[in-house]
Amino acid sequence: VGIASRIHQITQSAIQVSFGSLFPALHRMEEKGWLLAEWRTSEHNRRAKYYALTKSGRKQLREEQRQWSLVVKALSTALQST
Amino acid sequence: MASKIMGFWPIFSRLVRSSEREQSLDDELRSCIDIVAEEKIKAGIHRDEAYRQAKMEMAVEQTKTRVRSEARGSTPQALLRDCWHAVRLIRRNLIYVVTSILLISASIGLTCTAFAVFDALVLRKLPVPEPDQLVMVSGAIKTGRIPLTHSMFDALSSDRQGITQIFGFLGMGISGRTDGGASIFAVEEVVGDFFTAQGAVPELGRLFGQAERDMVAVISDKAWRTQFGADPSVLSRSITIGRAKIPIVGVTSPRFRGTEPYVDIDAFLPAGTVPDLRGAAAGSAMPLEVVVRLEHSVTPQNYLAHLQSIWPEVLDPKMTPERRASQPQVDPFNRGLSYVLQRQPGIRRATTMTLLLAVMIFAAACLTLALLAIARAAKQQRQIAIMLAIGGSRWQVLRPYFIESVAIACLGWGGGMLITLWWNQLAKGFLPSSSTINWHVSLDPRSAGVAAAMSAMIAVIAGLFTALLTIRTSVSDVLHLANPIASRNVRLRTLVLAAQFAISVVLLHYGLIYVGDLRSLTRIDLGFDPKNLHTYALTGKLPSRPVGMDYFQNLLAQVAAIPGVESAGLTSNDVPLSPATLQERSQPIVTDDGQTAKAGTVCVFPGYFNALKLPLLSGRDVLWTDGPVAVVTESLAKTLYSNSSAIAHRIQRTNGAPLEIVGVVGNITFNGQKLGAAPIMFIPCREQAQPWPSSYTVTILARSKRGLADVGKAVQTFVDAAAVHEIFSRSDEETIIASSLQLERMLATISGIFGTLIVILTAVGLYAFCNYVFASRTRELAIRAGLGASPAAMASGLLREIIVILASGSIAGLAMTLSSQRFLASLIVNGKNLDIHQMAIVIGITVTTTIAAVIVPTTRAVRMDIAKALRME
Numbered sequence: 027v028g029i030a031s032r033i034h035q036i037t038q039s040a041i042q043v044s045f046g047s048l049f050p051a052l053h054r055m056e057e058k059g060w061l062l063a064e065w066r067t068s069e070h071n072r073r074a075k076y077y078a079l080t081k082s083g084r085k086q087l088r089e090e091q092r093q094w095s096l097v098v099k100a101l102s103t104a105l106q107s108t
Numbered sequence: 109m110a111s112k113i114m115g116f117w118p119i120f121s122r123l124v125r126s127s128e129r130e131q132s133l134d135d136e137l138r139s140c141i142d143i144v145a146e147e148k149i150k151a152g153i154h155r156d157e158a159y160r161q162a163k164m165e166m167a168v169e170q171t172k173t174r175v176r177s178e179a180r181g182s183t184p185q186a187l188l189r190d191c192w193h194a195v196r197l198i199r200r201n202l203i204y205v206v207t208s209i210l211l212i213s214a215s216i217g218l219t220c221t222a223f224a225v226f227d228a229l230v231l232r233k234l235p236v237p238e239p240d241q242l243v244m245v246s247g248a249i250k251t252g253r254i255p256l257t258h259s260m261f262d263a264l265s266s267d268r269q270g271i272t273q274i275f276g277f278l279g280m281g282i283s284g285r286t287d288g289g290a291s292i293f294a295v296e297e298v299v300g301d302f303f304t305a306q307g308a309v310p311e312l313g314r315l316f317g318q319a320e321r322d323m324v325a326v327i328s329d330k331a332w333r334t335q336f337g338a339d340p341s342v343l344s345r346s347i348t349i350g351r352a353k354i355p356i357v358g359v360t361s362p363r364f365r366g367t368e369p370y371v372d373i374d375a376f377l378p379a380g381t382v383p384d385l386r387g388a389a390a391g392s393a394m395p396l397e398v399v400v401r402l403e404h405s406v407t408p409q410n411y412l413a414h415l416q417s418i419w420p421e422v423l424d425p426k427m428t429p430e431r432r433a434s435q436p437q438v439d440p441f442n443r444g445l446s447y448v449l450q451r452q453p454g455i456r457r458a459t460t461m462t463l464l465l466a467v468m469i470f471a472a473a474c475l476t477l478a479l480l481a482i483a484r485a486a487k488q489q490r491q492i493a494i495m496l497a498i499g500g501s502r503w504q505v506l507r508p509y510f511i512e513s514v515a516i517a518c519l520g521w522g523g524g525m526l527i528t529l530w531w532n533q534l535a536k537g538f539l540p541s542s543s544t545i546n547w548h549v550s551l552d553p554r555s556a557g558v559a560a561a562m563s564a565m566i567a568v569i570a571g572l573f574t575a576l577l578t579i580r581t582s583v584s585d586v587l588h589l590a591n592p593i594a595s596r597n598v599r600l601r602t603l604v605l606a607a608q609f610a611i612s613v614v615l616l617h618y619g620l621i622y623v624g625d626l627r628s629l630t631r632i633d634l635g636f637d638p639k640n641l642h643t644y645a646l647t648g649k650l651p652s653r654p655v656g657m658d659y660f661q662n663l664l665a666q667v668a669a670i671p672g673v674e675s676a677g678l679t680s681n682d683v684p685l686s687p688a689t690l691q692e693r694s695q696p697i698v699t700d701d702g703q704t705a706k707a708g709t710v711c712v713f714p715g716y717f718n719a720l721k722l723p724l725l726s727g728r729d730v731l732w733t734d735g736p737v738a739v740v741t742e743s744l745a746k747t748l749y750s751n752s753s754a755i756a757h758r759i760q761r762t763n764g765a766p767l768e769i770v771g772v773v774g775n776i777t778f779n780g781q782k783l784g785a786a787p788i789m790f791i792p793c794r795e796q797a798q799p800w801p802s803s804y805t806v807t808i809l810a811r812s813k814r815g816l817a818d819v820g821k822a823v824q825t826f827v828d829a830a831a832v833h834e835i836f837s838r839s840d841e842e843t844i845i846a847s848s849l850q851l852e853r854m855l856a857t858i859s860g861i862f863g864t865l866i867v868i869l870t871a872v873g874l875y876a877f878c879n880y881v882f883a884s885r886t887r888e889l890a891i892r893a894g895l896g897a898s899p900a901a902m903a904s905g906l907l908r909e910i911i912v913i914l915a916s917g918s919i920a921g922l923a924m925t926l927s928s929q930r931f932l933a934s935l936i937v938n939g940k941n942l943d944i945h946q947m948a949i950v951i952g953i954t955v956t957t958t959i960a961a962v963i964v965p966t967t968r969a970v971r972m973d974i975a976k977a978l979r980m981e
Contacts, residue, residue: 027143045140045166050174053133065135072143075136 029077052077060086133175141166193508194515204484205516207872208477212520212566214865215466215473217527220551220559222459222466224532228549229459232443235363237307238401239442243408245398245415247434254431255395257424258299258379264398264422265300265318270406270414275300276396277367278379279445281836282650284349290335292347293647293836294371297379305401306364313343313358316378323381325354329362330546331374347375350384350650365548367399369444372546384650399441412438470562472869474569475611480872481570485509502575510571517567524559525551609917609954610924616950617925635776637721638841640674642816643809644823645682646833648802655832656799657732660713660806666826667810668715670819677719677809680711680793690786697789700758700766703748707740708786709761711793717773719809727755727771730792736764737792739771744787759789767791802832816840871957903963910958918951 029052030043055061060083068074079087141162148158198205233239245264247254256264261276268274276299284292303315303326315326325347327336336342346355354377360366366373377385379396402411415422415436423432485492492505528551660678668676690708698704714730716722717739725742738759745754758766767789776786793800812819820838827833889902 027140046171046174049133049137049171053175070143070146072139073135074139074143075132 028074055083058086059083133172137166137168137171141168190507190511194511197508197512198515201484204480205512208480208516208570209519209523211473211477211869211872212517212563213523213527215470215869216520216524216559216562217531218861218865219463219466219470219562220524220528220555221531221534222463223558224528224549224551224555225547226459226463227552227554228547230456232369232548234306234367234369234442234444235365236305240440241402241404242305242399242441243402243411244439244441244445245400246437246439247431248437249430249434253437253439254434256398257395257427259424259426260422261299261396261398264400267418267422270403270411271400272403273301273305273401274398275302275305276379276398277302278396279368279371279373280385281647282349282385284347284375284650286335287346287348287353288336291834291836292331292335292349292374294373295349295375295377295385296366296373297377297382297385299379299396301401302376303360305399306366308364309361310358311361312340313356315358315360320378321381322378323352323354324357324378326358326360326376327356328360328366328373328375329364330372332359335374349377349382352382352384354382365444367397367441367445369446370547384652397445408438408440412436469865469869473865474566476869476872477566478569481513506571506575509575510567513567513571516570517563520566521559521563524563525556528555528559606913606917606920609914610920612954613918613921613950614924614928616953617921617946620946620949635722635774640813641720641809641811641841642819643807643839644820644827644835645805645807645837645839646827647805647836648833649831650803652801652803653832654799655802657794659830659832660793660800661732663808663826663830664713664715667808667823670810670812670822672814673810673812673819675715675719675721675809675811677716678713678793678806679716679809680796680804680806682807690788695762698760699748700760705744705747705787707744708788710788710790711796712739712790713793716790716809719811721811722776723774725772725774726753727769729771730790732792732794734770734792734794736767736795737770738767738789739773740769740790741775741786741788742772743775744789745769745772747787764795767795806833871953875957875960899967907959914954914958918954922947 030045030048033041033043052061052063056063056077060080061077062080062083063075063077065073066076141159144165145155145158145162148161149155153161234242236242246256256276258276261274265274278297280295280297281293282295284295286292300318304317308315310326311329312332313326316324327342327347332338332342336345339345342356342359346353348354354375360376366376400411402408415438419436422436423434425432532549532551664676664678667673690710693709694706695709696704696706712730714732717724717729724739727739730737730739740748740754748754748759749757754769754772757769759769760766773790776788797804808823810819810823816838820835824835827835892902893899
């Protein structure tokens with residue numbers, strides 16, 4: 027819930043990730059070893075699951091960021107040339 | 109044991125981890141629902157409503173499913189889920205599944221039956237150790253192969269160069285009995301290392317070797333079970349042959365079949381020990397089939413070269429000059445003597461051809477299944493594409509389809525095995541049969557293995573086509589187009605459809621020609637009337653003794669006087685004649701005006717033609733007092749005297765006095781004659797042997813509406829009273845017809861089954877393919893219908909489109925059929941090839957199937973709501 031809210035907040039409501047998409051993605055990344063999950067108690071005294079990036083997760087994030095930059099750059103160039 | 113248990117640990121561990129993960133997922137979702145609901149409660153929503161909304165937002169079950177599908181690897185749960193998915197697929201596509209299972213079962217059943225027969229008749233070697241080391245030694249003269257005499261066997265036995273073992277045997281049908289009164293007809297006199305060279309072991313008692321000089325018998329496992337009721341004290345019992353009571357000293361193992369793989373021998377006797385048997389009675393003059401086991405380093409060619417060097421010393425001086433001029437001959441013996449097959453030369457060819465056709469049918473079935481798989485996958489393309497789009501890997505998505513294919517293949521295999529068991533019985537029924545012939549056609553592990561391999565191939569083909577169709581599917585394509593695969597390449601689609609039409613036309617032609625062949629064979633005129641005809645084959649009691657014509661005249665009169673018997677006849681031959689017998693008794697003849705021909709000789713007693721109801725076209729029947737006369741068939745009379753009557757003309761045989769033609773009878777169609785009438789001359793039996801040795805078999809014919817057994821009892825009384833012969837086999841009308849047309853019926857029935865299967869396969873394949881191609885246009889058709897196009901206009905538009913493809917495919921198919929006409933003619937019995945009617949039927953079936961395949965999607969499209977059509981197919 028926190029992750030979905032945070033995405034909603036930092037993208038200034040541009041992206042709303044549904045739980046149906048978020049959960050499978052988190053579990054996929056956990057299965058691939060990019061995230062580490064553990065149960066902790068939240069500030070509201072509730073049991074919640076916390077996800078943290080692992081070393082390989084950070085590496086994958088950098089790779090994804092690089093790929094995304096390339097796509098954005100390519101698209102920008104293409105759009106500017108029209 | 110411990111290592112085996114540890115081997116299961118990873119599976120167990122995955123199961124435990126998987127259940128932990130499920131629990132964790134449940135906890136996580138519940139925790140999220142609590143957080144979201146709490147926020148809503150804070151915003152003033154009622155608690156129950158807040159929880160309801162939270163649960164809806166979380167879409168708990170869908171989320172769980174998605175998370176599960178993200179789980180990597182094929183855990184047991186994933187496999188179970190895939191299996192469950194496959195079950196759902198099967199339930200949703202029941203028609204596809206049932207059609208596929210039926211197709212697989214039928215094609216596997218057919219191919220396996222053909223393979224089982226092919227294996228038994230062509231491939232299978234003798235069940236002995238190293239059968240390839242066994243070779244048969246005989247003499248070669250101009251007219252063929254001759255067996256060796258006892259003295260030649262002794263000469264070869266004393267020279268062991270290049271061989272490890274040697275044995276001789278002489279199989280014969282005799283009239284013998286067990287001490288319990290059961291009949292024994294097939295015995296083999298053997299000499300040398302008969303049992304040891306064939307690796308035989310006794311099941312009970314002992315076998316005998318070269319040194320055996322006592323009159324003893326080793327019985328076969330089958331005789332022990334059937335004639336002695338598997339009596340454990342059989343070694344204290346005996347069999348009686350002629351005047352001799354022979355003690356049983358052993359029983360062979362069930363695996364041992366002796367030298368003739370298709371004949372069940374009852375007993376094996378040391379050669380020359382039983383006084384009334386032919387081998388002993390004729391001393392060393394009786395020929396033997398001689399087999400040697402070669403040393404490993406010796407090839408048959410090496411041994412032949414050695415035989416050539418010693419042959420002059422081996423030759424028996426008592427033989428005729430022609431036989432003394434013989435040369436040694438060495439033949440493989442790895443499949444035994446197979447005398448039964450030699451007498452039915454067409455069977456091996458028919459068996460091979462049947463297997464080839466069955467393989468073709470299987471290939472056609474695979475093609476049809478592939479088309480069905482494509483058609484089915486095309487319908488589910490949208491679902492597959494969406495599953496791929498939401499993150500499922502291709503393998504994950506395809507796994508249930510592969511499981512479904514494997515399940516279909518397994519069920520098809522099971523069905524195929526059941527059909528094979530059933531059809532094996534049918535196949536055995538088509539093969540020539542007698543009380544001693546056993547073809548050993550069975551569903552053995554080899555046939556089951558072939559079926560399993562075929563099923564695996566089908567599973568891979570069906571799965572592969574589904575995979576190929578979906579592998580390049582993208583969700584955007586699917587959402588924009590009704591069927592991206594079909595629309596992607598119109599030219600390719602047209603080509604494939606035309607090729608399918610062409611193949612269908614060829615296969616349909618083949619199928620119809622086979623069916624036509626079967627129809628023509630059911631209308632064959634045998635020439636004689638088999639209705640209510642019974643035959644009783646007699647064999648002479650041992651020792652053999654001569655009987656005069658008065659004995660037969662008396663016997664025939666007694667049979668004719670049996671109440672209910674309309675007519676009776678006698679012949680020394682089988683009824684009906686086998687082609688091999690006819691060929692053996694075929695000889696060149698010369699007429700008094702120099703015409704030459706070849707004709708089969710059949711020995712008959714007066715009344716034979718009347719009993720058979722074989723029409724006497726001119727002249728008269730043979731008489732008891734007749735000397736060298738002949739009654740010829742119409743076909744022979746026409747060959748010899750095309751422009752005049754044959755009556756009173758004389759024909760000269762190779763041996764014997766010239767025969768005066770006294771009568772002409774109608775033609776008889778015999779087994780293996782390809783519907784042609786064999787040229788035959790019937791001569792009085794008195795002319796063949798006078799007096800008549802009782803060891804020669806004779807057959808009584810009796811036409812009666814009473815049953816075979818009923819008349820048989822009365823015949824038995826007369827035969828027993830005379831104490832010269834005994835009845836060894838009985839046949840009724842059905843058996844006579846069956847054996848008259850054995851080969852033709854076998855071929856034609858198999859052809860009929862093949863033809864029907866081909867027609868069904870082709871129609872199903874064509875329908876599936878057309879339906880697939882046109883179903884892909886359902887959306888387009890629905891839009892056109894929504895815009896006001898009439899159903900008739902749309903259907904005719906589609907038909908116009910397909911007619912071009914159909915015409916080009918049909919022309920190609922016809923060209924292929926015409927070019928393979930010669931091959932086709934060799935496959936069928938009646939020799940007739942395709943005609944204009946069959947062509948019309950083929951085109952009719954193709955067009956009807958195509959129209960049916962076009963109408964279904966058109967009707968569906970017309971009835972479909974345009975809004976629904978735009979939303980999804």
